Amino acid sequence: MQIRNLQKDDAPQIRALVAACGNYVIPYQTYAYWVLESYFYSTCLVMEHEDKVIGYLSSVPSPDREVVFLWQICVAAEYRKSKIGSQLLDRFGKICRQQGHQKMEVTIAGDNIPSQKLFASFAKRHNTEFETKKKLTIGGEEDILFSIQLT
Numbered sequence: 001m002q003i004r005n006l007q008k009d010d011a012p013q014i015r016a017l018v019a020a021c022g023n024y025v026i027p028y029q030t031y032a033y034w035v036l037e038s039y040f041y042s043t044c045l046v047m048e049h050e051d052k053v054i055g056y057l058s059s060v061p062s063p064d065r066e067v068v069f070l071w072q073i074c075v076a077a078e079y080r081k082s083k084i085g086s087q088l089l090d091r092f093g094k095i096c097r098q099q100g101h102q103k104m105e106v107t108i109a110g111d112n113i114p115s116q117k118l119f120a121s122f123a124k125r126h127n128t129e130f131e132t133k134k135k136l137t138i139g140g141e142e143d144i145l146f147s148i149q150l151t
Helices: 011-020 030-039 084-098 113-125
Strands: 002-005 045-049 052-061 067-075 103-109 130-138 141-149
Touching: 002 084, 011 030, 011 052, 011 067, 045 084, 052 084, 067 084, 084 103, 084 113, 103 113, 113 130, 113 141
Parallel strands: 067 103
Antiparallel strands: 002 045, 045 052, 052 067, 103 141, 130 141
16 A cells, blocks of 8 residues: 555546545545646645555645645545554645645534544644634535644
8 A cells, every 4th residue: 555646647536436435525526636636736645555546635725835724535435444544644744744834724524523533633643732613514514624733
């Protein structure tokens, strides 16, 4: 298994993975993933196993580069509980610090406890706080905006 940045032609595999990941991760048109692989690849990652994408993390840096918003993270069902999400987050955190981002923000559904635990464990491993910023209602969906200091 290896972690790498998004690259040309990853979009179809990523969309298929996201579509299979369940209720909390919304699959977008393949075009959205093409935009990420073409313009935001430096802060977007995949985990591959035998040439198959089994994990995915995408993000978008703020224009001032202070904050990086983690947009989606998912792992194929058969690979969950094998720390792939943690490995993707750890690599992502390292990349973000190298690029000078001060903090990471992410929205998580209030009832998505596994995702909240994933980010809380990342913060604990890196001796920082997993801070609740505010509750959001966007398009009828309720999420919580969390922040993790990276530097």
